[in-house]
Amino acid sequence: MGVPLRSCNVRKPNETMRLIITTFAGIIFGFFIGVSFPTLSLTKMNLPSSLFPSIDLTYIEDKYSGLSTQALFNALNSLKANKVVSMPSYKNNETKIWIPTNPRGAERLPPGIIASESDFYLRRLWGQPSEDLTVKPKYLVTFTVGYNQKNNIDAAVKKFSENFTIVLFHYDGLTTEWDEFEWSKRAIHVSVRKQTKWWYAKRFLHPDIVAPYDYIFMWDEDLGVEHFDAEEYIKLVRKHGLEISQPGLDPNSGGLTWAMTRKRDNTEVHKDTEERPGWCTDPRLPPCAAFVEIMATVFSRDAWRCVWHMIQNDLVHGWGLDFSLRKCVEPPHEKIGVVDAQWIVHQSIPSLGDQGQAEGGKAPWEVVRERCRKEWTMFQDRMTNAEKAYYEAMGMKPSNLTAH
Incomplete structure (x- = not known):
C-alpha cells in the first residue's frame, strides 16, 4: 500500500496563484503611493551644513503634490541659525542669497561685495583705481x-x-x-x-x-x-x-x-x-x-x-x-x-x-537771531520730553534731565 508524499516545499496550485496576485497588487499599490508624493533628490537638496556639510541640497516641487516644499525649506532654514542658505530659482539657475546680518536693504548681496561706508576721496577718470590716492x-x-x-x-x-x-x-x-x-x-x-x-x-x-x-x-x-x-x-x-x-x-x-x-x-x-x-x-x-x-x-x-x-x-x-x-x-x-x-x-x-x-x-540779521533763540528753546524742550518719555516707558525716575 502506498504512502502519500508530504513536504513543506510543496504548494497547492491555488496557493501559488494567490502569492503571485498578492505580489503584483503590492507592486501596483506601491507605484501609486510613490507618485502621489513629491520627488526628493538627495543629490540636489540643501540640508543644514551642520548635519551634512559636504552635500548641496535643493528641491523639486512636484505639480501633483499638495505638500508645500517651501514649508519644508523654511524648517530647514530655521536649523541653520542665520547661516547662509542658497536657494536656486525655479525659472533659471540663478542663486538666491539672504543674509540677515548684512546692512539693512543689502541682505540679498554676498558679504564680500558690500561697501557699507564711503568717503570724500577724489578719484581719477583713468588709470588703476589702486593708484588714485598718493x-x-x-x-x-x-x-x-x-x-x-x-x-x-x-x-x-x-x-x-x-x-x-x-x-x-x-x-x-x-x-x-x-x-x-x-x-x-x-x-x-x-x-x-x-x-x-x-x-x-x-x-x-x-x-x-x-x-x-x-x-x-x-x-x-x-x-x-x-x-x-x-x-x-x-x-x-x-x-x-x-x-x-x-x-x-x-x-x-x-x-x-x-x-x-x-x-x-x-x-x-x-x-x-x-x-x-x-x-x-x-x-x-x-x-x-x-x-x-x-x-x-x-x-x-x-x-x-x-x-x-x-x-x-x-x-x-x-x-x-x-x-x-x-x-x-x-x-x-x-x-x-x-x-x-x-x-x-x-x-x-x-x-x-x-x-x-x-x-x-526788522533787519535780516535780527529775524535770523530770533529764529536762533526759538530753536534753542525748541531743542531743549524736545530733549527733555524725549528723556521723560523714555524713563516713563522704562518705569524709571530720572535724577536729572537736560539742563536749560
Missing part, C-alpha cells in the same frame, strides 16, 4: 562759507595739511569763484543757498560717509587761526583723550559768552571752569564742564556718529546742541574739553545773518 587723508575739516570771507578761509585752509580733506559748504551759491586758490581745486564744494552748517551736516556728513576720518572739524568762517596748527591740535586731543573739543578762544574775541571756552595760559587743555553764580547746577554739567560751543567744534569719529543722530532736520542753526553734546560721550566731563595750547580768535562776522529776509521792519 595720500589718504585721515581727518576732515568743513567750513560753511560765503565768498566775501574768501581771504579768511584761505588763511584757515592753509593751516590744515594734506592729511585733511577740505569740504566747503557754500550758502551764497558761489563756487567756481574759489578756483583762484590752488587748494580749492582739490576741495569738495557743496552749494545750496541760504543754509546753515548744521543743515549741511545732517544731509552730507552721514556717519557712514565720514567713517574713514578719525576727527571731523565743523568750523565757522569767521575764525582767526594765526596761533593754530591742526596737526599739533590733533596730538593734544589724542594725548588728553578728548572726543569732543574746540580750540581755546582769545579773551579779546568778539561774542565771548562762556568762561569754559576762554583760552587759559600755561596749560594744554582744560575740561571745567567756574561760571557766574547760578549758571551751573552741577560742576560736572554745562556750562561748567562737558561743554564746548558749536562755532569751532571737533568730533572724534565715534562721537560724531552719535551727534549726527541728535541733529534735528528742522532746527538748522544748532542752538542748544552744545548743551547736549555731553550725551554722546562717557564720562563727558573727561571726554569734552578746550585745547588752550592751540587757540583761535572769534571775529564775530554776522555774514550768514545777512542771508536772512527782513520782516516786520
